[in-house]
Amino acid sequence: MTRVRSALRLVFERLEGLLDLAFPPAWNPLYHLGGLGFFFYWIVAVSGIYLYLFFDTGVTAAYGSVEYLTHDQWYAGGVMRSLHRYASDAMVVVMVLHLFREISLDRYRGPRWFTWVTGVPILLLVIASGITGYWLVWDKLAQYVAVVSTEWLDQLPIFGQSIARNFLAPDALDDRFFTLMVFMHIVLPLLLLLVLWIHLQRVSRPKINPARGLAVGTFLTMLALSIVKPAQSQGPADLGAVPAVVGLDWFYLGFYPLLERWPGPATWGLAGALTLILVMLPWLPPLRRAPVAVVDLANCNGCTRCAADCPYNAITMMPRTDGRPFAREAVVNPSLCVSCGICAGACPTSMPFRRASALVPGIDLPGLSMALLRERLDRAAAGLTAGPRIMVLGCEHGVAVEGARGLKVAAQSLACIGQLPPAFIDYVLSRDLADGVLLTGCAEGVCMHRFGIAWTEARLAGQRDPHLRSRVPRERLMTVWLARHQATDLAHAVAEFGQRLEGLAGPKVERRSPPPATAELREAGHG
Ligand code: HEM
Numbered sequence: 001m002t003r004v005r006s007a008l009r010l011v012f013e014r015l016e017g018l019l020d021l022a023f024p025p026a027w028n029p030l031y032h033l034g035g036l037g038f039f040f041y042w043i044v045a046v047s048g049i050y051l052y053l054f055f056d057t058g059v060t061a062a063y064g065s066v067e068y069l070t071h072d073q074w075y076a077g078g079v080m081r082s083l084h085r086y087a088s089d090a091m092v093v094v095m096v097l098h099l100f101r102e103i104s105l106d107r108y109r110g111p112r113w114f115t116w117v118t119g120v121p122i123l124l125l126v127i128a129s130g131i132t133g134y135w136l137v138w139d140k141l142a143q144y145v146a147v148v149s150t151e152w153l154d155q156l157p158i159f160g161q162s163i164a165r166n167f168l169a170p171d172a173l174d175d176r177f178f179t180l181m182v183f184m185h186i187v188l189p190l191l192l193l194l195v196l197w198i199h200l201q202r203v204s205r206p207k208i209n210p211a212r213g214l215a216v217g218t219f220l221t222m223l224a225l226s227i228v229k230p231a232q233s234q235g236p237a238d239l240g241a242v243p244a245v246v247g248l249d250w251f252y253l254g255f256y257p258l259l260e261r262w263p264g265p266a267t268w269g270l271a272g273a274l275t276l277i278l279v280m281l282p283w284l285p286p287l288r289r290a291p292v293a294v295v296d297l298a299n300c301n302g303c304t305r306c307a308a309d310c311p312y313n314a315i316t317m318m319p320r321t322d323g324r325p326f327a328r329e330a331v332v333n334p335s336l337c338v339s340c341g342i343c344a345g346a347c348p349t350s351m352p353f354r355r356a357s358a359l360v361p362g363i364d365l366p367g368l369s370m371a372l373l374r375e376r377l378d379r380a381a382a383g384l385t386a387g388p389r390i391m392v393l394g395c396e397h398g399v400a401v402e403g404a405r406g407l408k409v410a411a412q413s414l415a416c417i418g419q420l421p422p423a424f425i426d427y428v429l430s431r432d433l434a435d436g437v438l439l440t441g442c443a444e445g446v447c448m449h450r451f452g453i454a455w456t457e458a459r460l461a462g463q464r465d466p467h468l469r470s471r472v473p474r475e476r477l478m479t480v481w482l483a484r485h486q487a488t489d490l491a492h493a494v495a496e497f498g499q500r501l502e503g504l505a506g507p508k509v510e511r512r513s514p515p516p517a518t519a520e521l522r523e524a525g526h527g
């Protein structure tokens with residue numbers, strides 16, 4: 001499975017790179033697949049409501065009402081029908097890409113199993129909703145879908161009598177069965193919305209909307225396609241004849257030729273096995289989990305920053321239990337924690353300037369505690385024998401920083417770059433451990449822990465606490481977000497940074513800094 005993931009990651013990295021050439025980074029569709037899924041859902045819902053206003057739910061009149069929408073009312077109903085069709089197709093595309101991308105990023109195992117497993121019914125509901133939709137047009141394709149689907153369902157010994165018999169003769173199909181299909185086509189998407197809501201229960205601040213520019217561009221493209229190539233029916237259904245050649249919608253009905261040709265037990269077995277594998281994927285094999293974040297109440301003042309920054313809703317602020325004069329305390333739910341360390345990076349007590357005995361923050365990762373991090377930085381810096389000296393701090397999911405080590409370069413990897421409290425940058429420069437600090441992490445838009453890069457950038461820019469103090473000279477700091485395979489780019493960045501540092505004079509840290517933290521907050525617009 002590791003090889004499959006690596007191969008998929010390579011494919012996605014290439015695709016992401018290609019799309020980065022065509023889109024501004026914030027608009028790259030591959031970084032917004034979940035949000036695009038929701039966007040298409042809303043287009044389908046709104047256009048569906050419009051179509052329903054004119055749709056005749058009787059089996060004899062359904063086809064005519066869709067024809068009326070398509071031709072007589074092409075400027076509104078026709079466009080709505082096409083938008084409904086194309087947005088539904090696009091939803092399948094982004095959903096499948098989203099599924100494979102989460103695998104490629106290894107974001108489906110461990111505590112993420114819940115989001116993954118709830119994704120499986122979403123997949124089934126999207127496909128089932130699409131199939132019932134094709135049925136309603138009651139053209140030749142609908143007839144084909146109806147016959148093949150019901151013959152397939154008849155293979156299951158759960159229905160008292162054959163449902164396929166409804167489609168064998170023109171007088172066999174009654175309005176009631178057709179109305180049931182209309183009902184299903186409304187209920188299944190509503191159920192889908194409910195499961196989508198459940199899907200995101202363990203994701204903090206989910207991106208349920210794509211970037212605005214991307215949304216507008218996508219909608220306009222779809223509108224243009226709807227006008228240039230409107231969705232059409234394939235001639236009225238005729239139960240007196242078997243529909244021979246039908247144009248399939250491969251996004252929803254691509255597997256229908258298989259259902260038609262293979263015996264029922266084989267296709268039911270295959271569908272069951274594939275669903276089971278999909279559900280079990282987070283445990284094939286399970287993620288070996290690092291020790292989760294631990295709260296030290298003696299150092300927690302209940303400031304809530306860790307809970308605000310945790311990307312997985314793993315921290316809850318609870319009423320104080322130790323009698324100290326604070327209203328709340330942080331409590332970690334071990335079954336939700338993925339050990340990313342972002343909480344430790346957010347905690348105001350993660351202060352490297354404290355004495356060794358005191359460097360126990362309110363929240364910490366036992367695998368790489370703040371005390372251990374400081375010890376490693378001290379040790380790594382002591383090994384630098386030539387200048388300008390650079391401290392590279394990276395993340396275990398981005399480009400491997402260890403390869404950059406040398407006489408002038410020390411490197412340390414963290415669970416996520418968001419684990420780094422900005423005070424550590426101040427510490428490295430003011431204690432003269434290095435002449436410059438280079439931060440790296442996963443490539444832009446693919447952060448393993450979702451907010452590692454966003455929070456780091458906001459902390460450095462003074463937009464999020466804890467922020468980098470203004471006394472730290474920004475020219476001695478460089479950030480470069482790189483994927484695993486971009487080791488050469490890291491080497492180039494280090495060389496370029498070295499040259500820049502060579503040309504710099506003056507102190508690494510401005511000594512006349514405003515010492516109280518409140519002054520810093522005011523300066524950054526927080527006070
Ligand atoms: C149209 C269908 C779907 C929509 C609209 C959707 C939407 C989303 C959204 C908005 C997120 C949060 C992304 C973020 O903010 O970073 C998400 C996360 C996720 N989705 Fe889906 N999803 C869909 C289908 C699926 C399917 C079929 C699967 C897999 C079977 C799946 C697996 C996941 C996983 C594993 C995550 C968690 C990523 C993480 O924790 O970082 N999704 N989805």
Ligand code: SF4
Pocket residue numbers: 292293309310311312313314315332336337338339340341342343344
């Ligand atoms: S380590 Fe990460 S997932 Fe765990 S509590 Fe901290 S921020 Fe949340």
Ligand code: SF4
Pocket residue numbers: 295299300301302303304305306307329330343346347348349361362363
């Ligand atoms: S960030 Fe630190 S001090 Fe603030 S609530 Fe979390 S553990 Fe406590």
